[in-house]
Amino acid sequence: MTTVDDRPAAPPAGAPRRRIHPVLALLRNSWRQLTSMRTALILLFLLAIAAIPGSVLPQRGVSPEKVNEYFVDHPDLAPRLQQLGMFEVFGSVWFSAIYLLLFTSLVGCILPRARDHVRALRMRPPAAPKRLERLPQHAVLEAPAAADPEAIAAVLRRRRWRVTVRGNEVSAEKGYLKETGNLLFHVSLVAVLLGVAVGSWYGWHGNRILVSGADNAFCNTRQQYAEASLGPRVDSSDLPPFCLTLDRFEADYLESGQASRYWATVTVDHQEDGSTRTAGFSVNSPLRLGAANVYLLGNGYAPILRYTDRYGRTQTSTAPFLRSGDQNATEEGVAAFPDANVDPKTGKRAADQQVAFDGLYLPTAPDRGPYLSSQFPAERNPAVNLRAYRGNLGLDAGIPGSVYALDQRQIDNGKLKQVGEKLLRPGEKWTLDDGSTLEFLGTKPYITISVRYAPGQSMMLVACVTLLLGLMGSLFARRRRVWFRVSPPVGGSPTSGSSLVEAGGLPRTEHPGFADEFAQLVAAVSDDGRDDDRRAREGDE
């Protein structure tokens, strides 16, 4: 097996003169087109361009509320964009088509290359070309110290070249790492994609608010999440059983209002073995439960409001108020009492006697009105600024609505009427026009959490490491070949008896330093024994 070149022969399809079926020919040509570098480059650019709308338009996976806003702001355009999948770009058919084609092209490219590379690794460096002087690097050594092929081979081997000796010729090659790295990089990319696929098939996540206190504990079932998404291979019953209770939430703030530290302490109840433990977590250090991770996404306060209706029955609401977005934690929310004013004698519920309050919670209310925004995110001077409503809350209509806002339609059509407005500080009581009262008892902290299980991540991590290693090999390694040919002594040479050595070098990839390397190699062969001093001196430079 002494092929001159390690390049494979032309694909077998071209060699036999037999006519092949036109469909097969079409398939073969399409495959060749798809796996060509040109197609791969075009697909890469399509992928980049296709990702742009994903950053310009709001995405359901990232911010569903912004998508809804977009629909309100652009009623004509939005449905059309929706049809094109513009609000779910990264799950859309066309985006998937691009990356699947790209990966097909990639696999189609790396498989034959891997085969060739394995073949090249098993093959000896090719025999020297006839005319070494035609190579980019060429030198003639007279009377070198290492004059026989084996000695030259030894010099090369010391420099970690792959060497083979054929008679009076020495062939050597180096830099196989380039192609190895190249293949490793591309295989790793496929592995990353597989990791993503595993994660989306077998992963799940859910988001919810968790108010502090044992009576607000939550257990990991799908119904308990405000928003949940399960992979296609996950069933609701697959969710691991555990319960979480928020025991304490601490937040430190700078004087400017910027947060400097959050810390949530929870009790975890593993229902499988009945064990409980206390654990703390924060932003950047999630609670890792093994079966799932719990991430701290946000926090706020839930005002405790006690309503005493006209019949003297009391109900308490601990509804979380949501941050309105300013840095000082002004919060908006609703406390609804749909079961208020039920006549204790008849037990009948008057549909137009339901009560609700909406408005703001200000952790640090200003000293004087308007009481519209908080002055600081911690509770220095807490107050709720509420409007009272009485009437039909519209909860029985069966139309899904937000629990953080009143049904505006009921207010617009007059079925729900505002009956007062007041600022309450903790402990204060507000008596409404019908004699019922509302007391503001204080607040409980709440946290927003995301509970997630993402298999495939460790696979992706490993793939990322090999990807980087491969990338560096492919970018920084350089494939090159050198040959040495020892000729018998030329007649008339002054040092009769010593032989002539001819050397040639061929960089197989761009390698600006190859001339220097070749010169050093030639010098090493001429000097042999002094080789190591020379290298030491080079190192000093």
Added chain:
Amino acid sequence: MSALSDQLVTFAILAYLVAMISHAVEYALGNARKVPAAAPARELVGAGVGGPGGTVEEPATPVTPAATRAGRSAARAALAGRIAAWITVLAAALHLGAVVTRGIAAERMPWGNMYEFVLTVTWIGAAAWLAVLWKQPSLRRLGLFLTLVMVLLLAFAELKLYVQVVPLMPALQSYWFIIHVSTIIFASGIFLLGVVPAVAYLMRAGWEQGKRSFPYTLARRLPAAAGLERLTFTLHAFAFPVFTFAVIAGAIWAEAAWGRAWGWDPKETWAFISWVVYAGYLHARATPSVKRNVATWISVVGFLTMLMNLFGVNFFFTGLHSYAGV
């Protein structure tokens, strides 16, 4: 300390400006073919480090009366160039001082907002430029474009992005902050430097093909196209794995902070786009059938996507990476 940092930034901008003017003088006076640029430049940057590009293509100046005048002008140009390079060294030192004092003032790594980010990225670009100049003194004329970029970016940062020193918000309090942001900054700085020879190559290659219209005429006195192209590739090949690592580090951090490694946040989306475009550049560069100027254009597009990620995403989109402080 914070005020000192601000003053140092101002002085650094002024120094880059002076370096730019000095480079412009060099450019106006000298003709690349007659300037014995290599020898003085090598003296300047410390003797005896002739990199692979250290050999300049100009033939020895013929000693004729006409040539003496040209020679005198060329000597003046070389002097201006040397002064420019030394002032760039001074500017980079002031610039480094500004970054360090900012970090001391903030008692943390000075990468907490967009102002500090731009300040550090530009410093990496300047420092990498000085390293390139050390290795390949013949490329000195590129300094005109580099100092121009420096002045523009730094002035923009000081005028439009400036914010007071504040501590990090909880979301940024992680050791991944140092790993992710430093590598992103490093890669961005090298990409920033990389676009300079890329654009210079595109102009110079046009000039060498005989184009004599406006943008190409600027390239008359630039170093040879092949060297510029090789430098473009070297810088990008160096920055790309760093950028890849930085994006992976970001994904690992995002998993800890936000619960998912990748969520198509606008910043992530544009990092993906940049990565894909730069990967396209490296592939195009490695493919013999793709023309070198096409490949170089791709690298320029890659840089535009980096700019878009820094300015466009910070100013126009809201996402999780909202730390710009603007």
